[in-house]
Amino acid sequence: MISSVRLPGVHHSAPAKSGPPRDPAPKPAPPKPPMWRSWLLPFGLLLTALLLFTPHMAGGKTKALDYSDLLGQVNAGKVASVSINDKGAVDGKLKDGTSFTTQIPTVLDNTTLASQLQAKHVTVKGTQTGGSWISVLLSFLPLLLLVGFFVWTGRQTQRQLSGGGPLGAIGRSRAKITDAERPETRFADVAGYEGAKQEISEVVDFLRNPDRYARAGAKGPRGVLMVGPPGTGKTLLARAVAGEAEVPFLSVTGSSFVEMFVGVGASRVRDLFAEARKRAPSIIFIDEIDSIGGRRGGSVIGGSNDEREQTLNQLLAEMDGFDGSTGVVVLAATNRPETLDAALLRAGRFDRQVTVPLPTQAERAAILAVHARGKQLAPDVDFDVVARATPGFSGADLANLLNEAAIHAVREGRDVLSAADLGAARDRILLGRREASNALLPDEKRSVAFHESGHALVAALSAHADPVAKVTILPAGMALGVTEQLPEAERHLYTQPYLLDSLAVRLGGRAAELVVYGYGSTGASSDLAGATELATRMVREFGLSDAVGPVGYSSGQQQFLGGEELVSRSYSEDTQRVIDGEVARILREAEARAIELLRTHREALDRLAALLLEKETVDGSAVTDVLRLVSGDGGPADGSPTSLELPAQPAGQA
Template sequence: MITSVRLSGRHLSRSAKPGPPREAPKPPAPSPGPSWSRWLLPIATLVLLIVVLIRTSAPQEGASLSYSEFVGKVGVGQVKTVDIDDKGAIKGTLKDGKKFTTRIPTALDNSRLEQQLQSKNVKITASRSSNGSPLGTLLVLLLPLLLIVALFMWTGRQAARTLGGGLSAIGRARAKIIETERPTTRFEDVAGYGGVKQEISEIVDFLRSPERYAVAGAKGPRGVIMVGPPGTGKTLIARAVAGEAEVPFLSVTGSAFVEMFVGVGASRVRDLFAEARKRAPSIIFIDEIDAVGSRRGGAARLGGNDEREQTLNQLLAEMDGFDQASGIVVLAATNRPEALDPALLRPGRFDRHVTVPLPNQTERAAILAVHARGKNLAPDVDWDTVARATPGFSGADLANLVNEAAINAVRAGGAVIDAQGLGDARDRLLLGRRESTNALLPEERRSVAVHESGHALTAALCEHADPVAKVTILPSGPSLGATEQLPEAERHLYSEGYLTDLLTVRLGGRAAELVVFGEGSTGAADDLAGATQLAARMVREFGLSPTLGPIGYGSGAPRYLGGESTEETLHRPYSEQTQRIVDEETARLLRQAEERAVALLRDHREALDTLAGLLATRETVDGAVVLDVLQQQQRSGGHHNTAKGKPTPSP
């Protein structure tokens, strides 16, 4: 079940408009040599090895005979000539013209062999053995050394091409320098975010007209860091700054400072700021700065990553060291502000912290309109309605939504995006792919229909719950059904009544199973997990427990990537006794919510059975059907407290 989607947020458009004419571009860098040149050294080494093997391997002359065979052939008079060297090797010729080789055993008495050769009139000659030419012998001795040297030379050249200049270029900053003629994105291409653009535009104005600030004695900011959830467009804002400032823009990621060599990160930081000084006034943009700016290890973390800490120390020193009059401003972006070192965030380094939140409803409508440019839209598409149905979507999510709707249109054989296609794309992103082959058993289909009817009816009966938009029992992804609720307006604060109703709606599906079947099922597992998490936060963070009192144990720092740190898990700021109270109060809230849901559905059992039957037949109904079912029960003499907005007493 889906009782609420993600919270609110913001985004920026990706369209670009051509900027004013710029200066002539610099000549391109000389192209590297041909690709075949890299193979010259390995081929030369291979040829050298072949030559050495050929020169050192002596060709074998004739068949090789054993000593016994040789003596036998001498005895029968088949041997014509023999040539014996000083090491006992024999080369000879038989009377039929064939050549042979053999060796005399040095441990035997060879005087009889000599007499036998003379008696058979065999021509005997003597020679001196040869181990090959001196050059070949020298090559054999030096071959291993030559191969090692060749391997080092080849590896060095490959590393030079990879690092862009060899070992001397390892410490150079890999910054992408965007000169004034290249940026095309402007602030007008960014949808929404008026406050963020105002903060950033002051930096642009300072770089363009520093004398205006000098008259008032004001100093421009050294750095601005943008924090926010992923997909909200922090990098796009930086591109817009590059387009508006008309100054050189040096872009680099935090991970580019970290290499396997010690001291490389600090060297690259120095090189980056040196390049910025040469091009001043200029802007340095460090994306994902948490990769290099994470908290340094203290006394409790001896033996930390010294290379990363040295890189961070150098970054801090550079931001303190450059003169503000030089016109260098550092922009940074991260979605993990809780991981950054406090020394990096203090005034004088990053003077301004700009939060880029998720877009609100008005901004989502503007973002959707931007991403729909160039696409064929049906007349029934209303971006305000789509924006209301997508709370918590980031700019990247909205772009994906429009693209998914376009893909659905093509899959259906058309090229026009309509409202139904956008709704299907939204369900696809939230719930997963529709499983047309995942057929439910008849009893499972009935159980899912009752479960989702319980969610829908409790949502319609609770005073503070969001209105029901759609109820379906079609399997999508891991979900067998869904009850979608759309908020009437953007919420920034959540009252205790709203949270209590939300718990009741979450447990409405399990309550319907208890009312109809007398037992629960595994279909409520996800509902129970979400309700338990919400109830625990109500007790532990929101101070909504009378037993525990007005005490909150929140995490403090925003976590845009979610999750809980290991340190907070191992070292909780409260005792085991407090944890026991938290568990008891969480269970109490859940029991009360379930009892309330069961009581509401028992009072409206007729509407529950009717809505479950409609779902089993139609598979999908909208929120108006849920209200009609409740009104039918009211007209037939059912429970009188069915209209939403009227308080329903809790049992």
């Protein structure tokens, strides 16, 4: 993570006097549809219900009579009128106004009924089945309304999918747009990474002065890929580019392109580039581009995905489709560059790659100063010391370090952060939470004290080892004790004497157990694992073995930056046997050397272990004092230790 800070001596770029044109005024929203459209659907449903249920409701006032009852009503003179169709269905009305219906049996002789109706002066009307065209239309009206409703719904859906309604958002880009009127981050606000900023500053210059490049016949970069471990601030650096150029900044993550619907990702890519062209000059930033830019054809772990490949194909076409003079630049970030498709990395798409590595020691101190803003610090806090103690930390890790230190201070009932709080926070991150209830047995505590004393004394007695900063036998996480070493300066070259001393320091704890007790314990498991890994790399990769020779066998291509590696073996079984033998020899020699040093300084080992049992935690000066008290000098063989950076893990863990 690249943290915002203004360092002395760093050129602070001023905003250009005549920047690019501002974004055009946004188009007015389309007029709202009339209110009566919203009532069409409820009205149609209500009308359909009325047409369907009105006959039944009306039929509730009609009285159904049997044929014999009809004859009785006619003889009693209660029938006023009847309507008889050609199939014998009778609808009639009594003299009291009651309607009735009945059915005349067609197999009977109905002359009697006709004579009775005539005798009682009943009005008789004959009808024919089939009805009028109005009745036929009314009978089909519910079906017509239903068909019309489905047609209307289909047209509304088609209009919305084309971008005119809520459903159109499925294919719209989900980019977060930061307009040119709100630029915040500048290159001067980013700590360190001068090389990366210089490479990427040409993008800013191109967006500010495209005519100057056109006059020289040069084309600005179309795409810049930023590569680096997680937490190094690739997104912040991209925002700094947008702030320097003062142009709209469209930010989107690679995962937001892929959905369960086929074709949605490609549609979102088209919409993203269309939006960028309308706002040109502009910057498109795609974070975690490996989500959609992986190799096609199933060569990547996990197989292929048709939707992801369609999205990638559309991205490739869009990056080829726009003219470089339009002022649209694509920035992308990933920590897995080896998984990207080759077509995405070729010239004309992503023209250059900018590496954003982990911060150096000086940059870590500057980042700590930024994240310490708003916090009260004690006078003993020295960011240079903290930066020395945090090799391999990213900006995000350093921010977490200060936050953990603040939490530790609050837990202790203080508002001011001290150096002890930062040390406790570092142990919390590297080792885990310290358990006060995890009390060791007396024999275990004594064994851990000798183990950590062995680490510390071998480090102090080795000419090329880093100085000891702290020794503790308080359990934290999985470690029962820790010996910490701090490099005096950040180094990038590791010599063979330094590596051999590092192996001796790692095996110093086990050597102390062998010297004192005559046998080892399980407390050296992590030390053995780290020493074996280091010795293996010395033989297999660094060519530091006479038996194997100056041959380097890579351990495999990195799976992602800052993480573990895919192990692959490109040599024979016989070579592996030789490597195993050399690794064992180097480890045995390192252990023998540590044992010899501790036997020679057995009194110092006993005194330091007794001091740890009494105080539980001592600093590096206590180790030097014990050696000086016992031997008179206590320094390394040549009196001038050479400091080199150890890995981020503590030197010794019990």
